[in-house]
Amino acid sequence: xxxxxxxNVFHGDIQALWDVSMTLQDGEIVTLxxxxxxxxxxxxxxxxxxIIPASxxxxxxxVRIDDEQVHKVVDMGICLVxxxxxxxxxxxxxxxxxxxxxxxxxxxxxxxxIRTIYELFPILKIxxxxxxxxxxxxxxxxxxxxxxxxxxxxxxxxxxxxxxLAPQITEEIFEVVYQIHKTGVSILxxxxxxxxxxxxxxxxxxxxxxxxxxxxxxxxxxxDEHVMDAYLGTGM
Amino acid sequence: xxxxxxxxxxxxxxxxxxxxxAAVGLSxxxxxxxxxxxxxxxxxxxxxxxxxxLFMLFDIDPFLGIPIVAFVLFLIGAVLYKLLFSGxxxxxxxxxxxxxxxxxxxxxxxxxxxxxLLWTGxxxxxxxxxxxxxxxxxxxxxxxxxxIGLLVSLAVITLLQLFLNKTYFGKSARATADNWKAAKMxxxxxxxxxxxxxxxxxxxAGIAGVLVGLSGALTPGMGIGWTIKALIVVVLAxxxxxxxxFIAGLILGVAEAVSAIFMGPYxxxxxxxxxxxxxxxxxxxxxxxx
Numbered sequence: 146x147x148x149x150x151x152x153n154v155f156h157g158d159i160q161a162l163w164d165v166s167m168t169l170q171d172g173e174i175v176t177l178x179x180x181x182x183x184x185x186x187x188x189x190x191x192x193x194x195x196i197i198p199a200s201x202x203x204x205x206x207x208v209r210i211d212d213e214q215v216h217k218v219v220d221m222g223i224c225l226v227x228x229x230x231x232x233x234x235x236x237x238x239x240x241x242x243x244x245x246x247x248x249x250x251x252x253x254x255x256x257x258x259i260r261t262i263y264e265l266f267p268i269l270k271i272x273x274x275x276x277x278x279x280x281x282x283x284x285x286x287x288x289x290x291x292x293x294x295x296x297x298x299x300x301x302x303x304x305x306x307x308x309x310l311a312p313q314i315t316e317e318i319f320e321v322v323y324q325i326h327k328t329g330v331s332i333l334x335x336x337x338x339x340x341x342x343x344x345x346x347x348x349x350x351x352x353x354x355x356x357x358x359x360x361x362x363x364x365x366x367x368x369d370e371h372v373m374d375a376y377l378g379t380g381m
Numbered sequence: 382x383x384x385x386x387x388x389x390x391x392x393x394x395x396x397x398x399x400x401x402x403a404a405v406g407l408s409x410x411x412x413x414x415x416x417x418x419x420x421x422x423x424x425x426x427x428x429x430x431x432x433x434x435l436f437m438l439f440d441i442d443p444f445l446g447i448p449i450v451a452f453v454l455f456l457i458g459a460v461l462y463k464l465l466f467s468g469x470x471x472x473x474x475x476x477x478x479x480x481x482x483x484x485x486x487x488x489x490x491x492x493x494x495x496x497x498l499l500w501t502g503x504x505x506x507x508x509x510x511x512x513x514x515x516x517x518x519x520x521x522x523x524x525x526x527x528x529i530g531l532l533v534s535l536a537v538i539t540l541l542q543l544f545l546n547k548t549y550f551g552k553s554a555r556a557t558a559d560n561w562k563a564a565k566m567x568x569x570x571x572x573x574x575x576x577x578x579x580x581x582x583x584x585x586a587g588i589a590g591v592l593v594g595l596s597g598a599l600t601p602g603m604g605i606g607w608t609i610k611a612l613i614v615v616v617l618a619x620x621x622x623x624x625x626x627f628i629a630g631l632i633l634g635v636a637e638a639v640s641a642i643f644m645g646p647y648x649x650x651x652x653x654x655x656x657x658x659x660x661x662x663x664x665x666x667x668x669x670x671x
Contacts (some may be wrong), residue, residue, distance in 0.1 A: 193566065219568030231563030233556045244556050247549070247568040296567065 146171045146331060147192065147300060152201030152211070154184075154191055161187045162355045164201070169300070169333055174326055176334040176342040176363065178376060179352035185335045186228055188352070189304045192333070193225035194218035205300070220248050224298035228305045228335075230289040234278025238269055241277045241288055245295025254297055262291040265321050283314035290318065294325060301325065302333045307341065319345060339376040343367045351375075387521045389638045395527035397634020398534035399592055401627035403607050404614035405541065406585030408626040411615065412558040413578045415474055416466060416481035420488035421611055422604030424583045427492065428454055428590020429599045430500050433507050443507055444529055447591050451584040458583025461488065462576050470575055489605065496601035505599040512595065530592040537588055538627045545623065554578050613656045619666020629667060 147169040154162040162184050169175045177185045190196050192203055194215040203211040210218050224245075233241050242262060246255040263270035266287040272280060277288060286306055293301050303322065307315040319341055326332050336342035343349055343363045351359040351372065359371065366372045407421040418424075431450045435441040441449070465484050469477045515524040545551035556564040557574050565571055593607065614633055618625035633652050641648035659666065 195562075195565075214570075215565040216568045216570045219566065225566050227563065227566065231560055231566060233559040233563065235559050236552070236555060240552060240555075244552060244564070244567050244569075247553065252549075292567070 146206055147333070148202075148204040149188070149192065150202050150204070152188075152191060152198040152203065154187055154196055154198045156187075160355065162191070162198070165352075165355070165357055166201075167350050167357065167360070169331060171299075172326075172329060172331055173348065174322075174332045174334060174346045176336055176346035176349045177352055178336055178339050178342055178349055180376075181337070183352040184355040185352050186304055187355075189225060189227075189302050189333070189335050192218075193223060193302060195225075219296065219298075222297075222299035223302065224293045224296040224300070225302045226289050226293040226304060226306065228308060230285045232277045232280075232285050232288055232292075235276060237274050237276055238280070238288060239273045241292055242269070242295050245292035246297070248296065251295060251297040255295070258295050258297065262294055265294075265324060266291055283310050283318075286310060286314070286318060287321075290321065290325075294330075298330065300331045300333060302335070304335045305337060306334075307336065307338045315341070339372070340367075384520050385642060386639065387519070389642055390635060391521050391523065392527075393635035393638030394631060395524075395531050395634070396638060397631035398531045398627075399589065399596065399630070400610050400614050400634050401630025402534045402537060402585065402592065403589040404611040404618070404626040404630050405538065405623055406582035406589070407608075407611045408615045408618065408620070408623050409541075409554075409585070410579050410582035411620055412623060413554050414466075414470070414481075414575055415477055416469065416579075417478055417485065418488075418579075418582065419482060419485040419608055419612075420492060420604070421485075421582070421586055422606065422608030423489055423492035424454055424458065424586035424604075425590040425593055425607045426496060426599075426601065426604040427457065428587030429507065429594030429603070430496060430505070430590075431587070432591040432594050433500070433505050433599055436507060436509070442509055443591050443595055444533065447533065447588055450587045450591050454587030454590075455580045455584040458580035459576055461583075462579040466579065467572070467576065470571070489608070493601040493604065500599075500601065502601060507591075507594040507599065509595075526595050530595065533588070533592065534627075537585070538624075541585070542624060550574075550577070610652065613652050615666075616656055617659055617667060619669025622666060622668045625666065625668025632667075 149165060149167045151164045151166055152162055153164060165188060177188060179185050191198055194213055198211055202209055205221055205223060233244060242259055246252050246258060268284055269287055269291055272284065280288060290306060306318055322332060323345060334342055334346060343366055346363040349363045349366050350357050403425060407418060410416060410418055428450050431453055432443045432446055435446040435449060436443055466481060469480050472480060511525045515522045545555055553564060553569040553574055557569060557571060561571060614626055614630045617633060618629035636651050637648050640651045
């Protein structure tokens with residue numbers, strides 16, 4: 146469903162991605178793993194339409210989207226949940242969720258999806274009238290993911306959902322990610338928490354210095370010595 | 382004495398509603414776009430003159446002509462935004478603010494000249510038959526024009542609040558003001574949000590212009606004074622606080638009117654003193670959240 150082919154991306158004069166290619170099949174969870182600054186978020190933002198690659202192409206369901214505007218990409222069914230969570234601090238939790246259902250398709254299912262999200266994250270129901278800016282970091286991440294679900298996207302891109310969260314909350318969030326996936330949503334998971342990411346994903350791409358250096362079945366990579374050395378710190 | 386205070390208070394509320402209405406459009410555009418339209422007062426001036434034209438040429442009552450004025454200013458705002466401001470949206474926030482200031486200063490120079498061509502530099506008056514008449518209540522005089530003006534202001538602000546809080550477009554404008562990038566991620570067409578928001582800001586200036594025109598003489602140079610008032614109110618309320626802007630307008634109006642009892646013509650400095658005090662001790666404004 147998603148095909149990224151040989152994209153080269155620049156931030157100003159600095160090249161951030163070099164000939165990056167990756168694919169994601171319908172119903173898959175694919176994870177991008179790599180160190181800080183390796184270019185994972187740049188890949189996510191390029192797919193979502195925020196960055197136009199200098200060369201290469203991005204296809205979604207066979208349609209080129211690399212030079213489309215962001216709101217068109219959202220309309221087609223891709224939703225990015227960004228690393229900084231991107232909540233609307235001066236709107237309340239419910240309004241944040243409603244904003245998630247901005248596309249015509251999502252709007253129709255709005256009230257039903259809100260109920261589903263309140264079941265997945267009961268705390269959001271309790272906080273529904275509270276301003277989003279006053280939520281804790283974990284609650285904001287739940288809200289960001291909930292808002293992503295509101296979009297009824299076919300592909301959900303989660304950029305570092307575990308960033309800065311306590312292990313217990315991380316677990317809760319990944320449990321929900323798994324639940325969403327079971328309803329048929331494909332997921333591109335950008336993560337530094339390699340163990341969780343590889344445990345959840347079908348396939349994985351390792352990104353180093355803006356290049357894909359390795360890819361394959363997630364379970365195979367869990368046993369890969371190079372990956373173990375570099376990211377799991379077990380090679381000593 | 383009490384009666385004099387009451388009268389001043391009523392006058393202040395009427396004036397303050399006008400200040401508030403003059404400021405909300407500026408506040409809305411600034412909040413959503415982070416652009417400072419210092420030609421906002423010129424939009425108010427155009428609104429006054431268009432109401433004057435409608436009244437003189439077509440005999441349309443100024444209050445009844447408000448929807449027409451709002452619509453014309455909406456179009457003018459949309460066209461000017463598209464031509465002059467839309468290229469700046471991708472700029473970094475600080476650069477965007479500086480460039481919008483420069484372009485708006487250009488408009489501040491050009492629009493009064495356009496007004497001179499169309500309406501000459503002579504003072505014009507917008508005086509329907511009922512202007513100047515008033516009714517008394519509890520010993521206080523209520524002018525028909527300012528009283529209807531107050532009701533119009535309240536209605537417009539209420540509608541604006543409903544629009545921003547209840548409609549999807551309004552919510553997307555608020556979301557864009559909060560976090561434009563995240564709003565795009567939700568599928569908000571930011572280019573469309575910006576042009577409509579700017580045009581609504583201009584339409585609100587147009588409505589304020591009608592009420593301003595009814596309260597005094599029309600001159601091509603009248604805009605700058607209203608831009609300054611609107612800026613004071615926006616700073617008083619907190620940048621981008623839309624509901625707060627109206628309340629801050631009322632505070633300024635009442636403060637000016639009541640202090641006029643003691644200070645006479647120097648009451649005009651009250652606004653500027655408030656402006657300085659707010660910048661010194663509460664730079665985020667009275668109603669800014671967080």
